[in-house]
Amino acid sequence: MIVHQFVILFVEIVLFAIALGLFVPVSIFFIECSAALLPEFQIQSYYALVPRPRVDILVPAHNEAAGIDATLQSLLPQLVEQDRLIVIADNCNDDTASVAHKAGATVISRQDPERRGKGYALDYGLQFIAKNPPDVVVMVDADCIVYPGAIARISRLALATARPVQAVYLLTQPPNPQPKDIVSALAFMVKNSVRPRGLGKLDLPCLLMGSGMAFPWQIIHKVSLASSNIVEDIQLTMDLAIAGYSPKFCLDALVMGTLPQQQHAATSQRTRWEHGYLQTMLKQVPRLLKASYEQKRFDLLAIALDLCVPPLSLLVTIWATAIAGATLAGVLGSSWLPTILLVVEGLLICISIVAVWVKFGRTNFPLRTMLTIPLYILWKIPLYLAFLFQPQTEWIRTQRDSVVGE
Template sequence: MLTIVQLLLLMLGATLLLPALMLMGECLLGAIPPRRRLAADSPIGSQTGRPSVDVLIPAHNEATVLARTIRSIQTQLLPSDRLLVVADNCTDSTASLARSMGTDVIEREDDAKRAKGYAIATGLDFLQVQSRDVLIMIDADCKVAPGSITILAKQAIAQQAPVQACYEMPLHRTPESNSPENTDSKTSGSETWNAVSAFAVKVKNQVRPLGLSRLGFGCALTGSGMAFPSQLARHPNWASDNIVEDMKTSYDLMIAGHTPTYCPHAIVTADLPRLRQDAMEQRKRWEHGHLQTLVTQVPRLITQSVIQFRPSLMIAAIDLLIPPLSLFVQLWLVALATTAIATVVLAIGWWPLGLIAAAGTGLFIAIFVAWLTHGRTLLSPGNLCTIPLYVLSKFPMYVAAVFHRQQEWKRTVRESESTACT
């Protein structure tokens, strides 16, 4: 009996240790920020010799934010380029606004198929007639940094592979929180929660992909700022109701031999929801989708890694095994408590507890290094003390992932709409 318990706890420790070491390695290698600005006349930054591009924007009721997105793109387009907005099941002025700004527009109405993947598939059907060299997908609420379209297009053609831009979601603090008189104790709980959430997004979207790229491996797509050589854009099956279609598409492409690469010099930014309930809804969709993808794609990646003799697919599987940070911390705490009790009560030996402790060490080194190099502008040392509360606040979300998993795509409420409501 004791041997079986010890074996199970050893397996539990190994299951946590592997993704913890992977996360630690990614964060250590991604600790040094890349050079962000390129000279306009540099080979990669100049529009000279730039491939032609189609830019696709799927949009559902985005009239409040779409104009900013279109303007940030139009200033980077050449006469040979094309910009298409797919107004998907819209009930506002998204379509008319886009037309007034000189873009091509498709209006899609299908109440039975309401998801971003269907909008993308509709846009690709339209764009395949006289397609340009590169297709770039941008979410309707994102601002594209100057030069990013050129950088993405050149890298996609040079590598003949999908490319993922640096997808930032910076924290926008209120004037009160930035005032000299303000201290950590005066910062609102909601804003501190948003700061922790912004840090988690930065680790996932920037630190970890940068670390993987320095190891010589590709990364998963993050939903916006994605560029494809035109012949690859239609390779995945976009037309689905998957709530994290970008993750599923990433692994389809990897298995097919078209691994996405990370491009830190091309930058797209979007705003995190200001209100906590809106942010929780967005995180619920992301993290439920992540867990669903983990369960379905990890066995597939491992199997294909063996069949195709491709270690890169095994690395992708281990990377996908890393759960959302707050869930990872919760799992580790439960495993630590369970293993400690079993070690003392059943006297099964200290090896399982040692593995759990090693996993926790790797996890907290990863978080600390990421905060030290990328998160200090988001979280002060005092704010770090609120992370346990943030972790506990998300426990119901993970319970819901087991018993009431979100399966339908839901649009995130934008900051301007939240402000109007309040």
């Protein structure tokens, strides 16, 4: 009897700890999504505060000959005479360099098979422009379309605020998308548009997203990007924020990529993103919390809390597993308190997802998409199990489709 009571007490403590632990990311997710639904505020006229700065655009490219011309054609009309468009052909064995040169970009080539990855390419680009530095450096992936006006807006905002600036970075669905492609694009929209929008309305910083980023030269030249970090954008966010330069979200500048259509490519890309995110979350949240306490800065605490929110499918998977266990324990005689807390958290998740879909997703994501979310989560479970046993730690380029885009 005593052993039985001890087991029940132990189970109750474990389940209650899990429920409390989940309350942090769930409540942060709910607050960010709820803030995004608030009425639009008038965008501060930073663009009128400063003249158009001199801009260098860095485009790291590894075997991007098939699609880079579309990216460059979206950028060239946005340049003025003083700007430079620089493509870093990084460890390429295709015609990336010649395609970029014919398009009108300045091309620099880098060959170093031992030091592969986007971070090394960008660092090489920064070294190249250091001889004649611009006011602002903009970084754009080689598979993205940059919408008109985006370069001027993010560069002016970066110069006016002396902070890194992140444009809205979204992914379009591939031709003939599968249900999981549509759900993946929806999840990406929530992560890269809705949540940063909510943070912006709360006047809080956002995470950098890897493409459509603008940096004042006086800030970015102090940072070393030379690494093979598979989520170099998040690592850069942490380094700059702790140094005193928290990124700002620019709602009216848009950069678009495309989800890969091939199953293997989609899985590879997701594995790199999410394994890298989870590794960074585990390492950087304690670092941010420590820096927030030592520097007495709420913006660092806000970034740490935002980083605590795992990928949505993983959050739902953990929640579903926890509530199933808590319900079973309740039926077997344990306390129902963890179950009640988890039910509340589940309602917060559901309310957030439905409200965001109604506000931002009805046009591009039909209602039937919502019904396929459980299947999408099941598709992602092996990815998360792989993180426990064999996390991806090396940069691997995503295989591009034959069409323009990723």
